Amino acid sequence: MTYLKWVLTVLGLGTVLATGMVASADADYDQALKxxxxxxxxxxxxxxxxxxxxxxxxxxxxxxxxxxxxxxxxxxxxxxxxxxxxxxxxxxxxxxxxxxxxxxxxxxxxxxxxxxxxxxxxxxxxxxxxxxxxxxxxxxxxxxxxxxxxxxxxxxxxxxxxxxxxxxxxxxxxxxxxxxxxxxxxxxxxxxxxxxxxxxxxxxxxxxxxxxxxxxxxxxxxxxxxxxxxxxxxxxxxxxxxxxxxxxxxxxxxxxxxxxxxxxxxxxxxxxxxxxxxxxxxxxxxxxxxxxxxxxxxxxxxxxxxxxxxxxxxxxxxxxxxIPGLVEVDANATLTDMTQNKVVDNDGIVKGGDKVRLDYQLSYEGGKQEWKDVVAQLKLPSKLSFTKGTITYADGTSTAVDLSGLDSERELTVKLAKALSSNNQTATISFTGTADEVTEPASVTGLTSTFTAVNGVETASTVDFTLNPTQEVLLASLNGTTFSADDGDVTVKGRSLCQTVPT
Missing domain, CATH: 2.60.120.200 (Jelly Rolls)
Structure with missing residues (x-):
């Protein structure tokens, strides 16, 4: 190999290596932005x-x-x-x-x-x-x-x-x-x-x-x-x-x-x-x-x-x-079992068929600017079937949420019609519906929704919970009559015959 060819080969290899390094760095940079x-x-x-x-x-x-x-x-x-x-x-x-x-x-x-x-x-x-x-x-x-x-x-x-x-x-x-x-x-x-x-x-x-x-x-x-x-x-x-x-x-x-x-x-x-x-x-x-x-x-x-x-x-x-001082906002999510009349805690239990309400509470706490043109990118929990959605503002007004846009991934985009400010400090996005019926306990993972505006972003996550099947109680009398109760309390009078079942 001549000296000139050797130099050109080394230079070419150096260019390939340098290019490869740049491409690798750019790939990471591009991936970060994507x-x-x-x-x-x-x-x-x-x-x-x-x-x-x-x-x-x-x-x-x-x-x-x-x-x-x-x-x-x-x-x-x-x-x-x-x-x-x-x-x-x-x-x-x-x-x-x-x-x-x-x-x-x-x-x-x-x-x-x-x-x-x-x-x-x-x-x-x-x-x-x-x-x-x-x-x-x-x-x-x-x-x-x-x-x-x-x-x-x-x-x-x-x-x-x-x-x-x-x-x-x-x-x-x-x-x-x-x-x-x-x-x-x-x-x-x-x-x-x-x-x-x-x-x-x-x-x-x-x-x-x-x-x-x-x-x-x-x-x-x-x-x-x-x-x-x-x-x-x-x-x-x-x-x-x-x-x-x-x-x-x-x-x-x-x-x-x-x-x-x-x-x-x-x-x-x-x-x-x-x-x-x-x-x-x-x-x-x-x-x-x-x-x-x-x-x-x-x-x-x-x-x-x-x-x-x-x-x-x-x-x-x-x-x-x-950004501190620009807009100061907060967002929280609350799931309530309306049938049981209680808020569902993290890792709590919801029973199939119960009436439920999911609230996303947005609050404006101060800042130089209004929090306006807020877009809610919602991810609703699975195994809850919602039939109605409403946005209620602090000033007493409310608007309906169109649920037809709820896709198979349980995602729904909602735009707030009003800005949040010192004059209108809160907005609550509420969904009401029913917990699905299941035949065995099912774990439901909490999901994070994002509330975005050009001057501030907040997130709120729903809780993890277990959806339990409805427990039907069967009572058999000595004369062969059977009673059932799939909800509520039942009062039984008489003598109980118990058998210990091994576990």
Whole structure:
């Protein structure tokens, strides 16, 4: 083979390999958008940061089963910095109780994933241009918010802290462990996670000196030399294995801010990504020193997501369900056995033939905007036959629900004719009908329905329950007469003849 042919062959192979890598990454990115959960539009709510190296953007999702949903793309390549920040009209209000919920995606590469992303609250004077102070290249360890540890000669963390986004608090979702402690890695920005055992969620103040500790290390060869690396203090840590974050699934996050106690609670994986049903998840709480993130006591902070990658990367995406202060709404589902006159609890029992009512209660709890043009994507429980549907509003008006659209999958789409607001705070979608007759006990799984508008998404799940057959009681008298009672109470007078039946 000639030298020229050899070079062309190597170049061709490199192109194939490079193309294959890009195709693989794009396949994961495309799959994430195709399986995206229902969220809201981010127009005029979040915008990309204004630094020249920012690679973050807002993209449309590709799931045909959802509507009006946009995603924040934080990172999707090597050596990237990404940041998306709230607009001025959508700052986080520290003086009020606030809640936000969102879905997050961290790729599908497990142990090879890097580096993660961070939810950041900041009052950096650079505003939309806030960024760590990088040198010639981006350091993935920073996750787009922490200090840049590239000076092996710094003995104290003062300079390191000054390179982070200032006046900030960050909640990191770290997919890649940075645990180098050798002299040869000092100055490589690869030691923040020393002492951490796996991918983790944790928080602290990126611009505070107390967040970091410089550790001295040395080498004897080729000559005696001393260097320093930085470790990071992690607060409110939630840890897991390499399937915790970058596992090809969307992960739900809820944050809850209590203004009076200054406590932030974050709960991860509190919804099932396949069904949307609420689950316990993993939770931690931290108390924030608001003087560190709001030194001028404005009561407001800009907030958003940042990310950074080094030589490895993952696809980082965020879809929002609820933006604090925009619309604050709630949804619940209640199943009532009207025959028994009781609410059916989770894992409760309903008897075949009983009259039932299913209520979806929607409530408006506040916000800058009305919750309008709400579309209810309902999934009704099986083995309940409904004959009537009604939507009743707080203002006393009501409309009928057309049940002809209920398909074989028990799905029904209903649009609310009225907006929910401070003047019309609730809407209840009610269905009445009868439990099916069965010949043996049947388990009915609860289903999650979604209530969607351009400015807020809520979900509500029905309970799991067992549908029991109607028990017919047969009473035989000594003279051969037989009585039956398939419902209600029966009073029997006389002598009972009992036989023990082995079990």
């Amino acid at each position: 399986t995206a959960p229902q969220g809201i539009s981010l127009d005029n709510i979040f915008v990309p940061g204004t630094t020249s190296n920012n690679q973050a953007s807002i993209v449309n999702t590709a799931n045909p089963d959802i509507t009006g949903t946009q995603a924040a793309k934080v990172n999707n390549g090597k050596k990237q910095f990404g940041a998306l920040w709230s607009t001025t009209d959508n700052h986080f209000d520290l003086t009020k109780n606030m809640k936000s919920s969102m879905w997050m995606y961290f790729g599908n590469t497990g142990k090879k994933a890097a580096d993660g992303m961070a939810l950041v609250f900041q009052n950096d004077t650079r505003g939309l241009a806030a960024t760590p102070t990088y040198g010639k290249t981006v350091s993935g360890e920073t996750l787009g918010v922490w200090g840049v540890d590239t000076d092996k000669k710094q003995t104290t963390p003062d300079k390191l802290a000054s390179t982070a986004i200032q006046n900030s608090w960050a909640l990191e979702f770290d997919t890649h462990l940075n645990t180098s402690t050798n002299y040869g890695n000092t100055g490589d920005a690869d030691s923040f996670d020393v002492g951490i055992s796996g991918p983790h969620i944790a928080s602290n103040y990126p611009g505070e000196v107390s967040t970091y500790e410089m550790v001295r290390t040395s080498t004897l060869l080729p000559i005696y030399s001393v260097g320093y690396y930085a470790t990071q203090t992690h607060a409110g840590t939630i840890t897991g294995d390499y399937t915790m974050l970058s596992n090809g699934a969307w992960h739900h996050l809820t944050i809850d801010w209590q203004a009076s106690t200054k406590q932030m609670t974050y709960t991860f994986d509190d919804k099932d990504p396949n069904t949307g049903k609420k689950q316990t998840g993993k939770s931690a709480s931290v108390t924030l020193d608001t003087t560190k993130i709001d030194p001028n006591n404005t009561g407001q902070v800009r907030w958003g997501f940042t990310g950074a990658t080094g030589d490895s990367y993952e696809n980082n995406l965020v879809i929002f369900e609820e």
